Amino acid sequence: MGTVMKKFINSYENMISEMLNGFAKANAELVERPFERVLIRKGSPTKGKVGLVTGGGSGHKPALIGYLGKGMMDAVAVGNIFAAPGVQNCMDAIRMADGGAGVLVCIGNYSGDLMNFGMAIDMLADEGIKAEMVIVNDDVASSPVTAMENRRGVAGEIILWKVLGYLADTGADLETMKRVGDQVVFNTRSLGVAHTPCIMPSSGKPSFEIADDEMEIGVGHHGEPGIERVKMMKANEITDIIMEKVLADLPFKKGDEVSVIINGLGSTSLLELYIIYARVQELLEQHGITVYKPWVGEFFTSMEMGGFSITLTKLDETMKQGVDHPIGAIHFPN
Amino acid sequence: MGTVMKKFINSYENMISEMLNGFAKANAELVERPFERVLIRKGSPTKGKVGLVTGGGSGHKPALIGYLGKGMMDAVAVGNIFAAPGVQNCMDAIRMADGGAGVLVCIGNYSGDLMNFGMAIDMLADEGIKAEMVIVNDDVASSPVTAMENRRGVAGEIILWKVLGYLADTGADLETMKRVGDQVVFNTRSLGVAHTPCIMPSSGKPSFEIADDEMEIGVGHHGEPGIERVKMMKANEITDIIMEKVLADLPFKKGDEVSVIINGLGSTSLLELYIIYARVQELLEQHGITVYKPWVGEFFTSMEMGGFSITLTKLDETMKQGVDHPIGAIHFPN
Numbered sequence: 001m002g003t004v005m006k007k008f009i010n011s012y013e014n015m016i017s018e019m020l021n022g023f024a025k026a027n028a029e030l031v032e033r034p035f036e037r038v039l040i041r042k043g044s045p046t047k048g049k050v051g052l053v054t055g056g057g058s059g060h061k062p063a064l065i066g067y068l069g070k071g072m073m074d075a076v077a078v079g080n081i082f083a084a085p086g087v088q089n090c091m092d093a094i095r096m097a098d099g100g101a102g103v104l105v106c107i108g109n110y111s112g113d114l115m116n117f118g119m120a121i122d123m124l125a126d127e128g129i130k131a132e133m134v135i136v137n138d139d140v141a142s143s144p145v146t147a148m149e150n151r152r153g154v155a156g157e158i159i160l161w162k163v164l165g166y167l168a169d170t171g172a173d174l175e176t177m178k179r180v181g182d183q184v185v186f187n188t189r190s191l192g193v194a195h196t197p198c199i200m201p202s203s204g205k206p207s208f209e210i211a212d213d214e215m216e217i218g219v220g221h222h223g224e225p226g227i228e229r230v231k232m233m234k235a236n237e238i239t240d241i242i243m244e245k246v247l248a249d250l251p252f253k254k255g256d257e258v259s260v261i262i263n264g265l266g267s268t269s270l271l272e273l274y275i276i277y278a279r280v281q282e283l284l285e286q287h288g289i290t291v292y293k294p295w296v297g298e299f300f301t302s303m304e305m306g307g308f309s310i311t312l313t314k315l316d317e318t319m320k321q322g323v324d325h326p327i328g329a330i331h332f333p334n
Numbered sequence: 335m336g337t338v339m340k341k342f343i344n345s346y347e348n349m350i351s352e353m354l355n356g357f358a359k360a361n362a363e364l365v366e367r368p369f370e371r372v373l374i375r376k377g378s379p380t381k382g383k384v385g386l387v388t389g390g391g392s393g394h395k396p397a398l399i400g401y402l403g404k405g406m407m408d409a410v411a412v413g414n415i416f417a418a419p420g421v422q423n424c425m426d427a428i429r430m431a432d433g434g435a436g437v438l439v440c441i442g443n444y445s446g447d448l449m450n451f452g453m454a455i456d457m458l459a460d461e462g463i464k465a466e467m468v469i470v471n472d473d474v475a476s477s478p479v480t481a482m483e484n485r486r487g488v489a490g491e492i493i494l495w496k497v498l499g500y501l502a503d504t505g506a507d508l509e510t511m512k513r514v515g516d517q518v519v520f521n522t523r524s525l526g527v528a529h530t531p532c533i534m535p536s537s538g539k540p541s542f543e544i545a546d547d548e549m550e551i552g553v554g555h556h557g558e559p560g561i562e563r564v565k566m567m568k569a570n571e572i573t574d575i576i577m578e579k580v581l582a583d584l585p586f587k588k589g590d591e592v593s594v595i596i597n598g599l600g601s602t603s604l605l606e607l608y609i610i611y612a613r614v615q616e617l618l619e620q621h622g623i624t625v626y627k628p629w630v631g632e633f634f635t636s637m638e639m640g641g642f643s644i645t646l647t648k649l650d651e652t653m654k655q656g657v658d659h660p661i662g663a664i665h666f667p668n
Contacts, residue, residue, distance in 0.1 A: 004547035006529040006640060008569040008606040018569075019605050022612030026628045061604035195340040213338035235342040235352075267601035267638040270395035270665075271353050272342040278356030294360045297665070298632070304601040304640070306340060331604075331631070334668060 005204045012201050016058050016080055023065060027330050031068050037078045037089040039065050040096045044074040050168045050177055051075065051097025052161065053105045053131075055090060056113050057082040059198070060221065063300040066331025067158070071165040073329070077117075081201055082222045084112030090120035094131050102130035102174035104181065106160055108153025109137040132174060134181035136160055138190040138311060140249045141218025141227045152220055155263040155300040156188040158332070159313045163322030170325075180318060187314040189249045191242045194219045194265055194307030195232065207302065217241065221265065221302040221309075235272065239279040242310050247287065252312060254288035259323055261311035264298040268308050273297065276308060293323045299332070339538045346535050350392050350414055357399060361664050365402050371412045371423040373399050374430045378408040384502045384511055385409065385431025387439045387465075388495065389424060390447050391416040393532070394555065397634040400665025401492070405499040407663070411451075415535055416556045418446030424454035428465050436464040436508035438515065440494055442487025443471040466508060468515035470494055472524040472645060474583045475552025475561045486554055489597040489634040490522035492666070493647045497656030504659075514652060521648040523583045525576045528553040528599055528641030529566065541636065551575065555599065555636040555643075569606065573613040576644050581621065586646060588622035593657055595645035598632040602642050607631065610642060627657045633666070 009015045017036065024033040031039050045051050054064050055077030067073045074097040077085035085093075094103045105121065107113045114135065121131040137148055138156030163184050167177050195215035197206035207223030210216060215238070218226030230238075252258065262277045264270065277296050284291055292315050300309075315323065327334055343349045351370065358367040365373050379385050388398050389411030401407045408431040411419035419427075428437045439455065441447045448469065455465045471482055472490030497518050501511050529549035531540035541557030544550060549572070552560030564572075586592065596611045598604065611630050618625055626649050634643075649657065661668055 004566045006546075006549070006566060008572065008602065008610055008642065010568045010570050010609065015605070015609060018612050019608045022608035022610070022615070022630070025615050026608065026611050026630050059603075059605065061608075066604070212340075215340070232338045232340060234344045236344050238342065266603065267640075268342065269393075269600065269635065269637045270400075270632075271349070271393065271637065274353045274356035274360065274395075275344065275349060276342055276356070277360050278352050281356070281359050296356070296360050298604075301603065303603045303605065306601075306638070308342065330667075333664075 005199055005201065007199065007201055009201060015201060016078065020078060030330055034096055035092045037085060038075060038092045038096060039068060039078065040075045041068045041073065045097055045099035047099045048101055049099050050101045050172065050174050051099055051103040052164055052168055053093050053097045053103055054107055054161065055085045055093055055117065056108060056110065057084060059303050060300050062331030067161055067329050069327060069329035071169055071325055071327030071329065072161050072332065084110065084116050087116045087119045090117045091124060094120055094124055094129060098129050104164060104174060104177050105131055105133045106157065106164060106181065107135060108157055109135050109151060130174065132178045134160065134178060134185060136185050138185065138188045139220065140189050140191050140245060142220065145249055152224065154190045154192065154221055155261050155309050155311045156190045158261060158299055159188055159259055160184045163319050165327060166322035166325035184313065184319060188311060189246050190309050190311040191218060191246050192265065192307055192309030193217045193238055193242060194305055196267060196306030197223060198266060198303035198305040207305065215307065221300065235275050236279045239276050243280060243283050246310055246312055250314060252289055252314060257290045257292045257315050259313045259315055260291055260294040261299060262296045263300055263309045263311065265307040265309065266301040266303050266305040268306050270297060273308060280310060292320055339533055339535065341533065341535055343535060349535060350412065354412060364664055368430060369426045371419060372409060372426045372430060373402060373412065374409045375402045375407065379431055379433035381433045382435050383433050384435045384506065384508050385433055385437040386495065386498055386502055387427045387431045387437055388441055389419045389427055389451065390442060391418060393637050394634050396665030401495055401663050403661060403663035405503055405659055405661030405663065406495050406666065418444065418450050421450045421453045424451045425458060428454055428458055428463060432463050438498060438508060438511050439465055439467045440491065440498060440515065441469065442491055443469050443485060464508065466512045468494060468512060468519060470519050472519065472522045473554065474523050474525050474579060476554065479583055486558065488524045488526065488555055489595050489643050489645045490524045492595060492633055493522055493593055494518045497653050499661060500656035500659035518647065518653060522645060523580050524643050524645040525552060525580050526599065526641055526643030527551045527572055527576060528639055530601060530640030531557060532600060532637035532639040541639065549641065555634065569609050570613045573610050577614060577617050580644060580646055584648060586623055586648060591624045591626045591649050593647045593649055594625055594628040595633060596630045597634055597643045597645065599641040599643065600635040600637055600639040602640050604631060607642060614644060626654055
């Protein structure tokens with residue numbers, strides 16, 4: 001007892017393949033699986049449309065593959081649990097998304113993903129495929145604002161995909177999309193808190209250690225260390241702490257219109273997330289900031305980690321149109 | 335240490351009210367909250383359409399309120415955690431859903447819910463509101479097939495709501511909807527397994543006790559005892575056991591077309607659910623049974639309980655049209 005992993009898998013070696021098999025079968029009307037570790041929106045590429053690609057480690061479901069579909073992602077390269085996809089997978093994903101207008105790769109700021117997608121883009125240039133990258137670094141806990149380039153990407157990737165999906169669908173060119181994408185990333189700030197780690201399927205060990213009465217602010221969704229360990233407190237108290245840090249970071253200010261993502265990290269219930277949202281909206285109203293669109297749910301998890309993150313994006317007119325654009329993604333609401 | 339509850343709430347007393355407040359604010363385009371414990375689809379009632387009402391205890395999010403919206407529920411009466419809504423709430427929900435063509439109350443087979451909705455229906459008859467009930471009893475673990483009337487309702491409620499939503503939208507009358515609804519319930523069989531309880535916010539105690547290497551087949555989503563306690567095993571092994579019991583119960587047989595719900599009970603990841611789905615589809619193919627529509631995700635939870643359930647419904651032509659009918663529910667995919 002005590003060492004048995006409470007997960008429904010058959011083997012660590014086959015779990016990603018089996019999951020992708022189940023996903024592709026269950027969503028056969030919307031996706032195809034042209035390669036073992038690459039899934040595409042059915043019908044991708046669309047001629048003349050800039051292709052949208054993401055990729056990264058597994059274990060964050062519904063991210064990344066749940067965002068495939070009309071108005072969001074065209075192709076996803078899938079890595080092992082918390083590990084970058086291979087260069088070949090990155091190349092295949094980009095190729096499958098290229099409809100002749102180039103491809104924008106939108107990924108979180110993690111060294112493995114950057115390296116492998118970077119190599120893929122370089123090699124595909126020889127084939128005449130033009131690809132650019134937008135790197136998401138929305139996690140305010142992971143580095144000071146003076147060194148934003150070192151920050152990790154977390155749930156803020158979602159709003160980027162949503163806005164770029166709109167631009168791609170409405171015929172924007174690669175250069176425009178890269179420019180707007182970078183602006184969305186700059187306008188997006190996230191911070192999370194976790195009280196319970198996930199269990200790593202490779203080892204059966206927790207992704208981080210924490211006491212029975214503590215939580216950690218800013219812990220990454222692969223268990224990376226955060227900025228402060230605190231005692232459990234009331235929902236409104238921890239929400240206030242997180243919101244103070246997020247609001248100060250851009251900074252967000254009176255008159256801003258924002259999108260809000262309240263993201264459950266795995267085992268935190270939707271019931272709790274809506275309690276948190278009630279407080280977030282109250283705080284934003286106090287600051288004279290308008291919620292243009294909220295999303296509350298599990299959008300970017302760390303398997304069964306307990307905790308949540310808050311993502312705010314300051315929206316301009318283009319971004320608001322992106323938010324409103326109808327989509328057909330598998331695990332994101334229309 | 336050890337006695338601090340790791341939940342994001344402010345107080346047990348206010349948690350449902352705060353959650354409903356957050357939910358109503360976040361989804362203000364789709365729902366209204368005319369009473370403290372009653373939420374309605376915005377615009378309900380629709381004149382001449384049979385109203386659809388559900389209700390029950392909280393802690394099952396996205397059920398029940400996440401199914402409000404076009405093509406699904408018109409009104410929901412909300413109870414405390416795992417507790418029936420009050421009679422007044424049931425009456426208010428039914429009244430708010432009545433567009434003159436009567437109301438169908440679709441609830442799980444739990445004594446408190448039956449009693450309170452039953453009293454509400456009786457009292458509203460005096461006001462001239464006609465309401466009927468469809469009682470969902472899809473959990474094959476909770477009583478032998480020879481005493482189906484004693485079975486609990488679990489995730490099978492969702493397919494009922496989906497089919498009835500279609501009928502209501504297309505002008506069916508109350509009598510027809512009651513008859514089809516009872517048939518959907520009869521055609522629907524579910525079974526779950528759980529390895530980790532949720533923590534009750536009232537007491538800080540787990541909803542059931544279980545060893546570190548065990549899981550329980552058939553445990554209810556309020557922690558009701560199941561039928562068998564087994565050691566943790568491979569995903570395919572436990573899926574095979576569950577499917578054997580579910581398939582034998584109706585029984586499902588060669589040539590049948592079914593909908594499938596793979597439902598995460600709270601902390602079980604979507605990654606695991608898709609591994610399970612891959613095996614379910616394989617088994618159905620072996621039996622000559624066709625999957626008309628699968629849904630994989632968290633649809634009816636028990637807060638952060640760890641485990642999953644499988645729901646099969648044998649579909650006829652009307653039910654298939656119900657499955658295909660476009661909807662605008664808040665937490666259910668279109």
